[in-house]
Amino acid sequence: MLRATHKTGLVFFPAFDWAIDPTHPEREERLLYTQDQVFEEGLLDIDGIVELKSDLVTIKDIQRVHFCVPDPWAVITESHLISAGGAKTIGMAVLDGTIERGFALVRPPGHHANRVVHGARGFCNINIEAIMIEYLRRAYGIDRVAIVDTDCHHGDGTQDIYWHDPDTLFISIHQDGRTLYPGSGFLNEFGGPNACGTTINLPLPPETCDEGFLYAIEKVVLPILDEFKPQLIINSAGQDNHYSDPITNMSFSARGYAQLTSLLKADIAVLEGGYAIEGALPYVNAGIIMAMAGLDYSHLREPDYNPDRLRQDADVTRTIEKTCNYALEIWRKRSSIIHTVRQKSGCAERQRQIFYDTDNILETQQEQIRICDDCAGALRIDSVSDRGVRILGVQVPRKACQACIDQARHWYEDADRNVYRHIFLQDRVKDQYLERKI
C-alpha cells in the first residue's frame, strides 16, 4: 500500500474558466493536463494526501499587503480571490496541524505583484504568497518566514513587499535578469537599510541544468535557511525553469524539481509560473506532490526526457559557482553592509519606475523608509501611474516601534489632499487599512 510519509494537503484550483486572453500563456488550459496527470496517477487517493477545497481571501487580507489603486476591486477578478484563498487554505491547514505540508496548485499566480498595485504585471495582480503570509502572521502569531522563489523569473513583487522586512528571508533563484523578464534580481539587490541580507538573489545563467539548480540549493539556500531559522518555509514553485518551457531558456527537469522539493522541505508550496503546459507541467507538478509527500519519484520522467542532452556546460557551472559564492558572502557580511547602506540617519529614499507589462502601465515611485534599529521602519510610498492617478501609501510595519508609528501617522495625516487622489494607511500593528477623507 502506497502511503505518504508526510501528510500532504493539496488545493487544486485550475480556474478552468479564467484567462488573461484566449491565447495568453496564462489561460484556461494551463492546468488541464496537470489535472489529468494528477488524477490518472491516483495521487489524491494515496493515504496521507488530501485535497482541500479552496477558501476565498477577503478584501481585508489583500489590504494587509497591498495598496491597490484605486481599490482592490479595480485590480482583481474573483479568480484572484480564489487563488490567494487556495494559498491561505493550505497555510491554515499546515498551522492547524491537519496537514504537515501543502501545495497550492492554483492560478492565477502572484509573485510579480508589488506592494502598490495599479494593474497586472507579469501575469500577476496580487501577491498570493504575501497575502497568505501576512494572514498567517496575524492569525497564528507566526514571526519568521522564509520564501524560496524557484520560478524562472525573478520574484520582484515578493522582493518589493519584503525588501524592508528583516523577519522575512526572501531568496529568489532565477534566470539572469539580463536575459529575461522582469530584468531584475541581481546580486546587489540584497534588501533595504533595515533588512540588509534578508533578500538574496541567485541569478543563474541560461541553460542551467538539474546539477546547477541543486548546487545552488545545497550550497546557498539550505545553509542560509539553517542560519535564519524560519518558522515557516514557503516555496514559490514556478515551473518555467523546465527545459521545454516556451518563454524561458533553462534546462531543469521534472525529476530535478522533485529533488529540489525534497531538499528544500518547504512547509508550503505555491504554484507560480510554468507554461510548458503539455510536456512539463503534468510531470513537474506530479513530481512536486510526490516529493512533498515523501513518495518515490524515481519512475517519474517526461516523455521526451533525455539526461544526456541536459548536461551543463563547464562555463555555466563556473558562473553558477561564482554567483553562489558571492551570494553567500553577502549573507555572511550582512551586518557590516548595513553601515555602508545607511549613509545618513533619518530616512532613506529610492526612486523607481515600474512597468506593468500585462496591463501596459508605467508607474513612478518615490519610496521613503525611516531608518530604524528597533523595527522594520515606517514606510512612505508616493506613486503615480502614467494614467495620472497619484497616491500616497503609508505603512506601519508589524512590530513597529513608537517612533515609527508616530512617523507613519505624521506622513498620513499631513499629506496634501490636493496632490494625492488617494491617501492610504496600512497599519499592521492595529491590522487596519484606512483611506483619509477630506
Add this chain to the structure above:
Amino acid sequence: MIIGLDVGGTHTDAVLFGSHGLARDVKVPTDPDNLYETVLTALDRLLENQKARDVKRLVLSTTLATNMVVQNTLPPVAMVVSGGPGIDPEHFRVGEHYYVVPGALDHSGREIEPLDEAQVKEIGEKIRAAGLPYVGVVSKFSVRNPTHELRLAEVLAPFVERVFMGHPLSGVLSFPRRIATTYLNAAVFPVHRDFFSAVQETLAKKGIGVPIRILKPDGGNMNMASSLTYPAQTILSGPSASVMGAIAFAPQDRCCLVLDIGGTTTDMAVILDGAPVLAAGGIEIGPYKTLIRALQTRSIGVGGDSVVRVRDGRISIGPDRLGRALAYGGPLPTPTDAFCVLGMADGGDRERAEKGLLPIAEALQTSVTEAAERVFTEACREILAAAQQMVNDINSRPLYTVHEMHEGVRIQPDQLLVLGGPARQFADRLSSLFPGQVRTVPHWHVANAIGCALARTTCEVTVYADTARQVVTAQGEGYHEKIPSGFELKNIREVALDLVRKKALARGANPEFVQTEVIEEAQFNMVRGFYTVGKNIRVRAQVKPGLIHGYDPVSETLNRSDL
C-alpha cells in the same frame, strides 16, 4: 407485475408490485453461505398462489459479489498493466499474477512507448501454465486511447478464456482505480455468471421468462447480459436499494436526508431536488478503491440490534451486533430493548429487556426507564452526527472553476426520510432532535425491495475529443473515431447523448422513456506556441438514477400496461 428483491446482511426482503401498488411482501432470513437458497426461498414465498407469467420485470440486489470481496474469497486472476512514467505500477499490485509491461501513453493518449508484444506473449504462456482462465489488462490513460489495452487483449486472448479491459469500465481518470476495478471485474465474473444463470434457469422452470435485472450501487439497474461484462458494477448495491425506495417520497425542490436503519447498521444518503447525490469517486470496498459509480452513502455501526455499553459513564452504541436484542432472546442490551422498555415495541419480552438494561441503568445511576430514554436519544444523536459529517463531506468537495465557486451551493437537509426495521420508533425520537420535517417512508420495512423493483436502468459515458489529433474516444462503447477538425462542444455533446442512450438501451432501458442528460462538459482551446491548434472537449452524460416511468408516488401505483 414487478418483483424487487434485496438481499441484506440479516434479512432478505422481496416485494411483488403491480398496477394497484404493493401486492405482497415477504421477509426471510439471509443465509450468507447459501444466497441461492435464500433468493429462491424468498421468491417462492412471494409467488405462492400468484401467476408466474404475470411477472414482467424482476430486479435483484444481492450481496454475492460484496461478500466475496469482503471475505477475500475471490479466485486468482492474472493482471497485465502498462504504466510508463509516474508512480511505479508495482504499488498497485493485485494478486500474485501481476505483470508490469512496457508501453506508455501520455495524457492526451499519444503513444510515448510501444508495447513489447513478444514479452506479452511470454506472459500469456505463463498465465496459461498457471491455469488462470481470466486476465485483466490495463494501461495508463487508456480512456484517452484504448489502443494498447485492445492490443494487449488481442495478444492474450489465445491463452485464456476471457480478457477484461480497463477502459470500458469508466471514463474517469485513475490508473490505480482502473487496475482495482478491472481486477474485481475479472475475479467476480465466474461466480456472478454461475449464480445468476442458476437463478435465471430455476425461474424459467417456474414460468418466469423475463431476464433478470441487477441493481447497481448508483441506484440504477442493468440486465443480466450487460452484467456479465461489468459484474463488478453489482458490488455494494444494498444502500442504493433503500435510497431508491425513499426517492419517490422526497420533495423535488428540497434537500432530503435518507436514513435506512437496520439491525446492524444505519445507511444514509442525500436526495437533492429529487435526485440522489452521487459519490465523487467510485466505491471503496475492502482494500480496493474502484471506479464503480455509486450514490454518496455512509454507513455507521448503529442499528436496532447494536450492542449498548457504558464506557466512562457514557453510553456507547455499536458498532458491533452480537445477535438479536435481549427482548428477542439475544445476549446483550440493544436500542431495540430500549424501545421494548419504553413500550414502543411491537412485541418482544419486555421483562427480559428491562432486566438486561438494569446494569446500564446502574452504571448511569438512574432508573431503567431513564436509561432506555438515554440509549434511544444517544442512538439518534450518533446517527444525526454521522449524517452531518456526510453532508459536510459533500459540501467540502473541491471545485475547479470560478463559476462553480461563485454558485457554491451548500446543501443542508431539511427533510428526513426514515426506513428500515425500527424506522417507526426512531422517526419519533429523531423528530425531536432534527431541525426539520421527519417522515417514515411508506412500507418502511420493505421499502428497499420496492426501491429495487422501481429503479430505472442507468449508465454513464465520458467522451473525450481532441480536434488537433482529430479523434474522439468514448470509454466502453468501443468508440474511437476520427472527427473533422471543426468539431465543437455541441457536436461532442450530441455524440455523448447518443452513446449514453444506446448504452442504456443495451442495458435494458425502456426505449420510450430514456432520459439522458449532460452532467459535465468543458471545451478548451489548445494553444501551441501562440496559435490555437484545436479544441480539447470533454463531455460526461448519464441516465440519471430515478424511478421507472409510470410510477405514481401519490397513489403508490403503477400505470403501465406492459408491466
